Amino acid sequence: MAALTDILSGFRSVGSERLRIGDDSDAEQPFVAVDSAKLRVEVAAGVSARLVVVHEKPLASSLSFLLERGAQLEVTEVFLGEAFAEVRTVQAADSSCCLTAVQLAGANVSYRIDLDGAHAASRVGGLFLAAESEHCVMELRTAHNVPDCTSDSLMKGIAGGNAVGEFRGLVYVAPDAQRTDARQQSRNILLSETARIDAKPQLEIYADDVKCSHGATVGQMDADAILYMRQRGLSLAQARRLQIEGFAGDVVRRCGIGELGEALMEAVARKMETM
Template structure:
């Protein structure tokens, strides 16, 4: 299996502080430990961008999607980075964002849907072991009518680790026919681990479909027993369950070799949980 670095060496480097995307790009762009990066996608443009954090640095990423632009953004944390991401979307634009924290990290996402029929999907995962502290904050603003958003964040914590998710969906007074969904699901692997989750809605329109939910629980004991009855050890059964739990988020990143490498890193991290 190729490593993350092996894979991203095949991608084009996002040099400088501004990445302008003018057309349909078949090959992904990559930025490693960017201090500041601005991604501008022109009307009708399409691209994939990977941001890799390998050092404990501050990072600011701004994404602007013009009318009809499509962007797939994958952000991976393997070090204790602090990242702020701002996404603004014009009419008919599409943005799919996958964020994975494999170490202590603090990531904040602000998404503004500013044009009709804009759509945003965010999938997030954090795996916290030992005394690590993972934080994921999300603010999705439906500023106009007829937009859609869907966020699903999953967390796993073991040892004395702490995980935090704070999500807000804001619906402006004129943002009728909004469709917004937000879900947070979490698993604790020890009595000393802690995960807090705060999904919130702030709605000022009356013709909307909005939902949110959150769970924090233990592993599925019946599923583990079922797998052990079929020859797996308890450790194997626990690992398989966690892999399935986080894997359905990771595989949506849309870059197949990268997804496999991230899952390999996640599996290695599970040995420490």
């Protein structure tokens, strides 16, 4: 993880339980929080910011992100240890939050997103890689509490060995939250006959003028694609790695920090060597 550590060392460390980002000068360099047991981040109206959250130790943590009107926040959360995290996001009108979560170890994370102001937008990308006997859990509840909000989530999982992965998702649309636009997808790959992934996306809708969709798939690697790559000179291991990197890259490259995204892709490739 040397490349990832080197990149994070250049970011601004969050040194307390509360961080208020009050102007756009704070967006020039990302903030980083490592193994925070409790953290509250507030983004002022109209301000843009970037934050990286890293879990290295097997600790429990409680995080909350509050976005005022028109605020924009990009969060990248990386699990390198067996952490348990609860993450709450509350968004005011016209705000935008993009969250990218990558689990490289057995971990348990629960996200709750409340869209409380008109034209608030949420975008979530999640990826877990479960090897050997690891157990990865991702939960996501997105609540459309007012009209005219959008949410888009893409959750992906890869499990090998005797590992277990779980995704539990819920999109809630409140009464009168008209013109909601919500999408939730879960895509998963099993690398062994003994691995298991359970994916349960759900919709709970109490308004009638909405566009909502959800879906989940759990399958094996694409044998035809692997055969195609092997016919062009790649080994089986190389073909598998390329297919998995393409699958994972859809999520990892959502990260808004280019150098961090590339370091995470390298970490994914190293993790794949154990699967």
